[in-house]
Amino acid sequence: xxxxxxxAGQDVFxxxxxxxxxxxxxxxREAGYATDPVLVQIIWLATQMQKPIxxxxxxGTGKTYLAQAFAAAAQTGxxxxxxxxxxxxxxxxxxxxxxxxxxxxxxxAEAIERHWEKLRLQLHTLDFFSHGPLLQxxxxxxxxxxxxxxxxKVDQKFExxxxxxxxxxxxxxxxxxxxxxxxxxxxxxxxxxxxxLGDPLRRRSLYQRIEHxxxxxxxxxxxxxxxxxxxxxxxxxxxxxxxLRGYNxxxxxxxxxxxxxxxxxxxxxxxxxxxxxxxxxxxxxxKTEEDVKRLLLxxxxxxxxxxxxxxxxxxxxxxxxxx
Numbered sequence: 599x600x601x602x603x604x605x606a607g608q609d610v611f612x613x614x615x616x617x618x619x620x621x622x623x624x625x626x627r628e629a630g631y632a633t634d635p636v637l638v639q640i641i642w643l644a645t646q647m648q649k650p651i652x653x654x655x656x657x658g659t660g661k662t663y664l665a666q667a668f669a670a671a672a673q674t675g676x677x678x679x680x681x682x683x684x685x686x687x688x689x690x691x692x693x694x695x696x697x698x699x700x701x702x703x704x705x706x707a708e709a710i711e712r713h714w715e716k717l718r719l720q721l722h723t724l725d726f727f728s729h730g731p732l733l734q735x736x737x738x739x740x741x742x743x744x745x746x747x748x749x750x751k752v753d754q755k756f757e758x759x760x761x762x763x764x765x766x767x768x769x770x771x772x773x774x775x776x777x778x779x780x781x782x783x784x785x786x787x788x789x790x791x792x793x794x795l796g797d798p799l800r801r802r803s804l805y806q807r808i809e810h811x812x813x814x815x816x817x818x819x820x821x822x823x824x825x826x827x828x829x830x831x832x833x834x835x836x837x838x839x840x841x842l843r844g845y846n847x848x849x850x851x852x853x854x855x856x857x858x859x860x861x862x863x864x865x866x867x868x869x870x871x872x873x874x875x876x877x878x879x880x881x882x883x884x885k886t887e888e889d890v891k892r893l894l895l896x897x898x899x900x901x902x903x904x905x906x907x908x909x910x911x912x913x914x915x916x917x918x919x920x921x
Contacts, residue, residue: 609782611741612645615672625671631664632818637806641668644804650764650785652749652800655808657790658852660819662747664808665786669743672784677738678745679731681752687759691769692730699726722773732760733769736779744783749799750792757796764802810843811853813909817916819853824860829917834871835860836913837906838883845902848886858882873900 616622619635619642626633626641633641644651653661669676679690699721720726729737735744746760763769767779787803789795811819816839820832835856843850851859859882863871866878876899884890893899 609648609741611674611781612672612784613648616642616645618642622671626664626667627822629667629670630823631660631667631671632815632822633664634815637808640804640806645784648767648782650787650803652787652789652795652803652805653808654789654791654805656810656850658850658855659808659810660853661788661808662745663854665743665745665747665788668784668786672743674740675738675742676745677731677735677742677783678747681746681748681750681756683751685752685756687756688730690730690732690756690759691771692728692733694722694773695726695728702726724774724777727771727774732763733777735783736763736767736769736777736781738781738783741781742783744785746785746787748790749787750789750795754796757799761798761802764799810850813837813840813912814916816840816853816856817913818920820857820860821917821920823857824864827860827864828869829914830910831863831869831871832860833910833913833917834906835863837909838871838902840909841902841905842883844905845892847884847889847892849884849889851883855882855885871903871906873903876900 616625619638622642622645623633623635623638626638641651643649653664655661665678666676702721724737727733731744735742749757764785767782768776770776787799813836816836817833820827820836824832838859839851839856859879862879862882866875868875871879876893880890880893880899884893893902
C-alpha cells in the first residue's frame with residue numbers, strides 16, 4: 599500500500615528562499631553563524647539540488663549549530679534525530695499506537711464482525727501511527743530542516759535505513775506501506791568520526807569537514823555572537839581558546855563554550871581575563887577531571903592566559919577589520 603501525500607511545488611522552498619550564495623551567507627550571519635565562501639556555496643548547491651549535507655569534524659566545531667542557524671535563516675522549523683548506539687527503526691520512524699488502536703476497536707465493537715476487513719485496514723493508517731523524527735520531517739506542510747546528529751554512533755544497518763529517504767524522499771513501513779514525502783526537508787547529517795560512515799550514504803551527500811576555527815574565524819564567530827562584549831575581552835577569549843586547544847586537553851573547549859565563557863566574564867563585570875578568577879571560570883573551560891587537574895597545576899592557568907595574549911593582537915586586528 600502506498601501512502602501518497604505529496605504536494606507539488608513545495609520542494610522549491612529552500613531553492614527559492616536562497617536564490618544565490620549571497621542569500622545563504624547573509625541568512626547564516628544574521629542567525630549568528632560565521633561561515634566561509636566554500637561552505638556557503640556547498641549549502642547553496644544543496645538547496646538547489648535537494649541534496650543532504652554530511653558534516654564531519656571534531657566535537658565542538660559548530661556542526662549542530664550550522665543546522666540550527668540554517669533553520670533560523672530559512673525561518674522554518676528544525677526536527678532533530680539524535681543518534682545513539684542501539685537506536686531502533688521504531689525510535690527514528692515511529693510505530694503503531696496500540697493503545698489508540700484498541701480504543702478505536704472498542705468504539706466500533708458493534709461493527710467488528712460485519713466490517714472487520716475495513717476496520718483492519720483502517721487500523722494500519724497514519725491516523726494510528728506515532729510519528730518519529732524522520733516521518734515527522736517529511737510530513738510537514740512547510741519544509742523543515744532535518745538534523746541527523748552524531749550519525750557515527752549508529753551501526754550500518756541503521757545507516758541503510760536512511761538511504762531510501764535520502765534517495766527517493768519516501769519511507770517504507772511494514773503494515774503501513776510506502777509513505778511519500780509531502781515536503782522535502784533540508785537534511786544536515788553530522789559525524790564526530792567515532793567510526794567511518796558507509797560509502798552509500800556518502801555518495802548521496804555533499805561532504806564537508808569542519809575543524810576548530812583559527813584565530814580570525816573564531817574572532818568573527820565571537821564578534822557575531824557576543825555583540826555587546828568589549829573587543830579587548832573577546833580578543834582575549836579567542837586567544838585563550840587557541841591556547842587551550844594547543845594544551846592537549848582531553849576535551850578542548852567548543853566554540854559555544856567560549857561564547858558562554860565571554861558571557862560569564864561580562865556577568866562578572868570583567869574587562870579582561872584575570873588568572874585570579876580561575877576557579878570560577880574553570881567550569882566553562884574544563885569538562886573532565888583530568889583537564890581540571892591539569893589547569894589547577896601551579897601556573898597552569900596563568901601560563902594559558904599569558905599565551906592568550908600572544909593571540910590577542912591577531913584577534914583584535916581581525917575584529918577591527920570586519921564590516
